[in-house]
Amino acid sequence: MGRIALENFRKELVKLAAESNFHQFYREKRPYLQELLSSTMKGFEGQKILTWLQDFFGAKGDEYHLVLAPAFFPGGGYGVTIETKDGRRLVYQIIREYGQSEDTPEFGGIYDLEQLSLHEWGHSFVNPALEKYRQQVRALNKLFIPVKERMAQMAYPNVETFFNEQVLRAAVLLGTKDLYGELESARGLEFEILTGFYLTEFTVEQLKFYQANRDQYPDFVQFVPYLLEQYKQHQEELISLAQEAKEFEIKEVKIKAAYWPGERGIEMLTPRYHPSLLIEAELPGRPLSVQQVNAFLLAAGLDFQLVAADKVVVEARIYEGNLYPINNQITWGFWLSFTDEEYSKLAPGVTYRLVPKTENPEYKWVMDQAITLALP
Numbered sequence: 001m002g003r004i005a006l007e008n009f010r011k012e013l014v015k016l017a018a019e020s021n022f023h024q025f026y027r028e029k030r031p032y033l034q035e036l037l038s039s040t041m042k043g044f045e046g047q048k049i050l051t052w053l054q055d056f057f058g059a060k061g062d063e064y065h066l067v068l069a070p071a072f073f074p075g076g077g078y079g080v081t082i083e084t085k086d087g088r089r090l091v092y093q094i095i096r097e098y099g100q101s102e103d104t105p106e107f108g109g110i111y112d113l114e115q116l117s118l119h120e121w122g123h124s125f126v127n128p129a130l131e132k133y134r135q136q137v138r139a140l141n142k143l144f145i146p147v148k149e150r151m152a153q154m155a156y157p158n159v160e161t162f163f164n165e166q167v168l169r170a171a172v173l174l175g176t177k178d179l180y181g182e183l184e185s186a187r188g189l190e191f192e193i194l195t196g197f198y199l200t201e202f203t204v205e206q207l208k209f210y211q212a213n214r215d216q217y218p219d220f221v222q223f224v225p226y227l228l229e230q231y232k233q234h235q236e237e238l239i240s241l242a243q244e245a246k247e248f249e250i251k252e253v254k255i256k257a258a259y260w261p262g263e264r265g266i267e268m269l270t271p272r273y274h275p276s277l278l279i280e281a282e283l284p285g286r287p288l289s290v291q292q293v294n295a296f297l298l299a300a301g302l303d304f305q306l307v308a309a310d311k312v313v314v315e316a317r318i319y320e321g322n323l324y325p326i327n328n329q330i331t332w333g334f335w336l337s338f339t340d341e342e343y344s345k346l347a348p349g350v351t352y353r354l355v356p357k358t359e360n361p362e363y364k365w366v367m368d369q370a371i372t373l374a375l376p
Contacts, residue, residue, distance in 0.1 A: 036068070036070070036104070036105060037068060040068060040107050040113075041066075041113070042110075043110045044110055044113055044114065045110075045114065046064070046066065046117060048114070048179065049114055049117045049118055049121065049175075049179075050064055050121065052118070052175050052178060052179060053118065053121055053122055053125060053175070056125075056171065056174070056175065056211075056220070057125035057126075057129075057171075057219065057220040058214075058218055058219025058220055058221075059125055059219055059220070059221070061081070061089040061090065061091040061124055062088040062089050062090060063088070063089075063090045063091065064091045064092075064121060065090070065091065065092045065093070066092075066093050066095065066113075066117065067092060067093065067094045067095065068095050068097075068105075068107060069094050069095060069096055069097065070097045070105035071097070072094070072096040072097060073096050073097045073098065073099030074096065074097075074098060074099035074100075075096055075097070075098040075099065075107075075108060075112075076095075076096050076116070077093050077094055077095045077096060077116050077119070077120045078093065078094045078120065079091070079092070079093050079119070079120035079121065079122070079123030079124060079127075080092040080093075080094065081123070081124040081127070081128070089124065091121055091124040093116065093117060093120030093121055094120075095107055095113065095116060095120075111180070114179075115172070115176070118172045118175045118176070118179075119168060119169070119172050122168050122171060122172060122175075123164065123168060125220060126164055126167050126168040126171065126220075127164050128221075129220050129221045129224050130160070130163055130164055130167065130224060131160075132221060132224065133224050133225060133228060134160065136225070136228045136232075137159060137160055137163050137228065138159055138160065139232070140159060140163065140228065140231050140232065140235070141159045142235060142239060143159075143199065143231060143235060143238060143239065144158075144159040144162050144163075145239075146198070146239060146242035146243065146246065147162070147196045147197075147198065147242070150196040150289070151196065154195075154196075165197065166197050166199050166200065166203060167203060167207075167227070169192050169197055169200060169203075170192075170199075170200050170203035170204045170206075170207055171207055172188070173185050173188050173189055173192070173200070173204055174204065174207055174208070174211070176188050183325055183328065183329075183330065186329075186330045187323055187325065187330045189201065189204070190286070190323045190330055191323060193286060193288065194287060194288070194289065194290060194323070196288065196289065198238075198241065198242045198245060198288060199231070199238060202230075202234065202238060203227075206226075206227050206230050207227075210223045210226075210227070242288070245286070245287070245288035246288055248285055248286075248287060248288065248292060249292070249295070250283060250284065250285075250287065250292055250293065250295070250296035250363075251284075251296070251362060251363050251364070252284055252363070252364050252366050253281050253282065253283055253284070253296060253300065253332075253364075253365055253366065254281065254282040254366045254367070254368065255279050255280070255281055255354070255365055255366070255367050255371055256280045256281065256282055256331075257279070257280045257371065258277055258278065258279045258280070258354050258371050258372075258373050259277065259278045259279075259280070259326075259373075260277055260278075260373065260375075260376045261274075261276060261277075261278070262376070263376070265326055265327040266278055266324070266326055266327075266333075268325065269324055269325075269326075269333075271335050271337075272319070272320060272335065273319065273335075273337045275337070275338045275340075275343045276319075276335050276336060276337045276338070277316065277335070277336050277338075277373070278324075278326075278333050278334070278335055278336075279304075279333065279334050279336065279354070279371070280326050280327075280331060280332075280333055281321075281331070281332040281333065281334060282331065282332070283332055293321065293332075296363055297318060297321070297334075299360055299362070299363035300356070300360055300363040300364060300365055301356055301357060301358050301359075301360065301365075302317050302318040303315060303316075303317050303318075303356070303357035303358065304316050304317070304318070304336055304354055304355065304356055304357055305354075305355050305356075305357050306346065306352035306353070306354060306373075307352060307353050307355060308347070308350050308351065308352045308353065311345075311347055311350060311352075312345045314338070314342050314343070314345045314346055314352065315338075315342050315357065316336040316337060316338050316342065317336060317337060318334045318335070318336050319335055319336070319337050320334070320335045321333065321334040321335070346375050347375075348374075348375050349374065349375075350374060350375075351372050351373070351374045352372065352373060352374065353370050353371065353372050354367075354371040354372070354373065
């Protein structure tokens with residue numbers, strides 16, 4: 001029914017284009033669209049992405065296309081593969097606009113586009129390979145159950161779609177490591193697990209085995225039975241890990257350091273608001289969802305103070321947290337903002353100590369040593 005409905009929708013769009021004289025509108029807007037395309041794609045290395053994908057999967061399509069869709073948002077994309085009557089495979093990725101600009105459409109930087117290309121073009125390799133073993137994939141439904149609700153919220157409603165995404169996301173991490181370095185791959189791993197793809201680390205290890213044994217597995221299709229068998233053999237162990245992660249409750253977070261924007265260790269990070277400072281944090285384990293982190297923040301408190309002897313107390317509040325590259329490691333960080341009035345209270349040359357404004361005996365910010373800072 002989905003394919004039929006989509007084809008009917010396509011036919012209606014064709015009719016609407018004719019009735020509204022869309023082609024005339026497109027011709028008039030073409031210079032603007034060409035300028036948008038040129039500025040967005042400047043520096044984009046599509047062939048680099050395709051070479052990695054084709055080498056890794058041991059297969060290739062006949063054509064690859066990237067389509068910018070400024071009327072689709074928020075950011076992200078779709079992968080589509082069309083097989084023609086003469087047997088050719090045409091691979092498309094449709095990239096959505098960020099959904100934040102009210103003026104010029106924004107699609108992210110070159111790194112973002114190349115990462116999306118690894119993923120969206122990658123679907124043309126992973127999906128057909130797993131489709132050949134559909135029954136074996138369906139037999140792994142117990143691995144899908146722990147994250148079924150979360151996946152449905154992201155439009156991954158069944159076990160086949162989940163494994164297409166899970167396997168592809170693990171492969172993309174290997175591509176990220178080869179093309180952009182270990183740090184970006186490590187950050188990607190944490191994001192995937194936080195998104196609910198709890199099999200990512202296990203899958204990456206299986207794909208490394210594939211990479212190391214290409215003489216036995218010339219292409220990915222031939223490796224899929226082994227991969228699915230590994231999921232099956234480790235099923236109970238993996239489900240147990242997922243359950244532990246779901247039940248994981250953060251009751252204590254260690255604050256390791258605090259930084260002003262531009263300081264050594266966070267030179268590449270830019271706060272959303274000014275003035276701000278960043279605290280580097282260590283969680284007691286790996287959360288499976290952002291909600292687990294948010295629950296701690298609300299319980300432990302978002303408000304902090306900078307205190308110094310004989311000085312007015314200065315208050316700041318957490319407004320954003322994420323996984324960041326801090327001192328060449330991927331770790332949690334939380335940005336705190338000051339009102340202009342509070343920031344003006346900071347005295348130059350004075351060393352302040354960072355402390356939580358309130359303390360909750362059950363949910364605590366912990367500091368093994370005093371966290372101090374002075375105005376930059």
